[in-house]
Amino acid sequence: MNPGLAHCHPYPFEKLAQLKQGAVPPSEKAHIALSIGEPAHPAPEFIKQAIFEHIGGLGTYPTTKGGLALRQAIADWIGFRFSIPREAIDPETQVLPVSGTREALFSIAQCVVDAAEKPIVVMPNPFYQIYEGAALLAGAEPYFLNTTAETGYLPDFDAVPESVWRRCRLIYVCSPGNPSGAVMPQPQLAALIALAERYDFIIASDECYSELYDDESNPPPGLLQTAYATGNITFKRCLAFHSLSKRSNVPGLRSGFVAGDADILKAYFQYRTYQGCAMPLPTQQASALAWQDESHVLENRRLYRAKFQAVVDILKDVCTIEKPAASFYVWLKTPISDTDFARQLFVRENVTVLPGSYLSREFQGINPGLNHVRIALVAPLAECIEAARRIKDFFSTLN
Numbered sequence: 001m002n003p004g005l006a007h008c009h010p011y012p013f014e015k016l017a018q019l020k021q022g023a024v025p026p027s028e029k030a031h032i033a034l035s036i037g038e039p040a041h042p043a044p045e046f047i048k049q050a051i052f053e054h055i056g057g058l059g060t061y062p063t064t065k066g067g068l069a070l071r072q073a074i075a076d077w078i079g080f081r082f083s084i085p086r087e088a089i090d091p092e093t094q095v096l097p098v099s100g101t102r103e104a105l106f107s108i109a110q111c112v113v114d115a116a117e118k119p120i121v122v123m124p125n126p127f128y129q130i131y132e133g134a135a136l137l138a139g140a141e142p143y144f145l146n147t148t149a150e151t152g153y154l155p156d157f158d159a160v161p162e163s164v165w166r167r168c169r170l171i172y173v174c175s176p177g178n179p180s181g182a183v184m185p186q187p188q189l190a191a192l193i194a195l196a197e198r199y200d201f202i203i204a205s206d207e208c209y210s211e212l213y214d215d216e217s218n219p220p221p222g223l224l225q226t227a228y229a230t231g232n233i234t235f236k237r238c239l240a241f242h243s244l245s246k247r248s249n250v251p252g253l254r255s256g257f258v259a260g261d262a263d264i265l266k267a268y269f270q271y272r273t274y275q276g277c278a279m280p281l282p283t284q285q286a287s288a289l290a291w292q293d294e295s296h297v298l299e300n301r302r303l304y305r306a307k308f309q310a311v312v313d314i315l316k317d318v319c320t321i322e323k324p325a326a327s328f329y330v331w332l333k334t335p336i337s338d339t340d341f342a343r344q345l346f347v348r349e350n351v352t353v354l355p356g357s358y359l360s361r362e363f364q365g366i367n368p369g370l371n372h373v374r375i376a377l378v379a380p381l382a383e384c385i386e387a388a389r390r391i392k393d394f395f396s397t398l399n
């Protein structure tokens with residue numbers, strides 16, 4: 001067996017199922033699930049239509065590299081979204097389609113980490129669970145960057161000892177962040193790129209929430225945008241991971257991309273040919289169209305904005321709550337332990353939220369997920385409002 005497996009934690013939703021075991025919620029209240037980050041807004045019709053129209057493509061083995069039409073659409077989108085001249089991104093060498101970013105965030109570590117070097121993989125804490133599993137199964141040691149209210153829920157790169165940077169092979173960053181929705185400002189991304197250059201490590205920037213932001217005039221900056229703007233015009237050591245799952249409400253399509261450093265992508269392409277995760281042709285066709293359309297994404301943001309507004313208005317009297325800069329999560333402090341909060345909320349109000357400690361680890365004496373819950377505003381507006389009212393009632397019983 002891969003020895004890393006023994007260190008992998010059960011997935012948060014397994015822990016949640018255990019927590020809820022034996023708990024009986026009130027039957028007169030319909031269940032509202034705000035635990036899993038699965039978008040529930042309707043998938044755009046044109047994406048579904050494209051799948052139907054190109055269904056005949058199922059008769060052909062797709063290539064690992066994906067068709068040029070898709071890679072071109074992705075390169076165009078990167079250029080448009082991140083203010084990078086179109087000719088600066090080569091769809092032949094700097095873009096690879098992936099079957100959802102989850103598999104890619106995992107497999108990049110398997111590709112770039114050499115376990116014999118006793119490498120470290122750095123990641124935020126709390127974090128998207130794939131980063132840790134990817135590091136462990138690649139034979140690396142995870143090193144966590146605690147993100148707390150004091151750090152603005154962002155990693156503090158200055159707090160990392162030089163000895164760690166020296167052994168660092170790969171760092172995962174997540175901006176906008178899951179679970180906090182915090183956005184890394186461009187100077188911080190630039191500082192990270194400078195560190196990567198100095199200590200020769202790779203940055204895997206998970207940007208799957210980059211299109212779900214509050215302020216239309218201020219979209220979250222990206223890693224490639226920052227690299228280009230600071231003179232790293234070949235995106236050396238930089239990889240950005242983007243997904244259609246949240247942007248376009250198609251988590252089941254399994255479609256995303258990785259883009260950036262052509263040298264890394266060359267090796268990663270070779271790795272992927274063996275892993276065998278090529279994107280089916282109907283998915284490629286639908287994805288190319290999705291990256292070319294912004295109107296459905298604009299509408300998506302409008303829907304999330306309305307939900308945040310309503311939920312914050314209801315809850316602000318009973319707890320400290322702020323609209324995050326981006327994402328569809330509320331990262332809420334709890335007056336009792338996060339696991340007690342989640343279980344009791346379920347028992348009293350039939351609302352499921354995710355305990356923050358299921359997304360974090362204790363590191364250097366701090367567990368930044370403790371006494372927080374993650375509330376995913378994925379349900380329709382009316383359900384989110386109903387859930388917020390029930391959470392408010394629940395808070396009143398705690399005070």
Ligand SMILES: Cc1ncc(COP(=O)(O)O)c(C=O)c1O
Pocket residue numbers: 037099100101102103128174177178206208242243244245246251254255256
């Ligand atoms: C931070 C983060 N990254 C990546 C993903 C993976 O998304 P997908 O595999 O659907 O592209 C998720 C999904 O929840 C996520 O929350």
